[in-house]
Amino acid sequence: MAHPVRLVVRDDLQRSRATVFFRLLLAGPHLLQLMLWGVAVLLVVAANWLVLLARATSWERGHAFVASFVRYAVHVYAYAALLANPYPAFRPGGAYPVDVELPAPGPQRRWAVLLRLPLALPAVLLMLALDNGAWVSGVYRQYGGLLLTIAVLGWFVALAQGRMPRGLRDAGAYALGYAAQVYAYLFLLTDRYPDSDPLAMLDELPTSEHPIALTVEDDLRRSRATVFFRPLLAIPHVVWLTIWGIAATIAAIANWFAVLFTGRAPAGLHRFLAEYLRYATHVYAYVYLAANPYPPFEGRPGSYPVDLGVAEPERQNRWTALFRLPLALPAFLIAGSYGGVAFVAAVLGWFASLARGEMPRGLRNVLALWLRYSQQTFGYLMLLTDRYPYSGPVADAEAVEQPPAFLPPDAYATTPA
Secondary structure, eight states: OOOSSEEEEOOOOBOOHHHHHTHHHHHHHHHHHHHHHHHHHHHHHHHHHHHHHHHSBOOHHHHHHHHHHHHHHHHHHHHHTTSOOSOOOSSOOSOOSEEEEOOOOOBOOHHHHHTHHHHHHHHHHHHHHHHTEEEETTTTEEEEOHHHHHHHHHHHHHHHHSBOOHHHHHHHHHHHHHHHHHHHHHTTSOOSOOOOOHHHHOSOOOOOOOSEEEEEOOOOBOOHHHHHTHHHHTHHHHHHHHHHHHHHHHHHHHHHHHHHHHSBOOHHHHHHHHHHHHHHHHHHHHHTTSOOSOOOSSOOTTSSSEEEEEOOOOBOOHHHHHTHHHHHHHHHHHHHHHHHHHHHHHHHHHHHHHHHSBOOHHHHHHHHHHHHHHHHHHHHHTTSOOSOOOOSOOSSGGGOOSOOTTSOGGGGOOOOO
């Protein structure tokens, strides 16, 4: 069933350079009103919580008041983050290029209303990673939130080109749409849990034509025993990936010189780097619970449910090859933001897989989006292609959910509860 909180995007990607330059300043009055309005909203939500506990149906006027606030917040943050161009109205009566449709008041389950705050905590953690950034354990640094990174990079691009790239716009719209679903759930507008699936957030998704593409053939089942010990089981792969990575670094440097002189990656170097990148995809998919089987120790195509396809070498622009490292920096910033989101999704998926023996589809697809973008970024850096990574979700094989034929039936067996 479609989620009752639906994001609607009618943006044409055109941006006014003048308003882009002063965007944060222009958004100031709206942000101030949003803060003041939010105080009243908290009081109304508290009153509606009591009403729902008493009669299991929302207070209609309170529901309408909070729904208007959520719509207004979507308009304001879409404008501030450059996901839309027109200046938003101070009362959300009409349509906006990035809008949200909210459900009418209706009955809700009392127990879900009573426990709304603890139930919403996992969704809030993922929302914070998408919008504000998340502390990543073991890395000792804070990645900026995806929406914030998109806004900063989009500011420079929109000033230079007068338009917002669709990949950046769609990635930001996904983060904003998920936040709208979280606030709708938290503010008792619906008792439908937020859907983290990036493939279900936007109505229209482009098909990927990138030379580096991710395919997912996973039935979502997870073995509780291997999930519990997943970090320990992955140690041999992490060691081998590190050793292989040293050789891949040397090969990437040699590939850089080859592309500079000939305009094309040598077939042997290209194949070696593609196998390394594919093997890294298998390992990260296993560690982050995007797949269940134990991966093989080589990067053979078609050997794992989460696989990476790399096209044959083609001619590349020598100028972009010369400046490949600085050109890849924006992509690495976005990949870092996606990495923070993926870490939160993996932690939440670890608990969900232990409890249910199954990985939630939304979290799996979040991890697939991160894997695809990060591997396209590394492939761009290593000159496997001169196509820039596409930062938004794509309507490709990332949503396939069937067991691959090349795995034995017991590869997906789950431990009895």
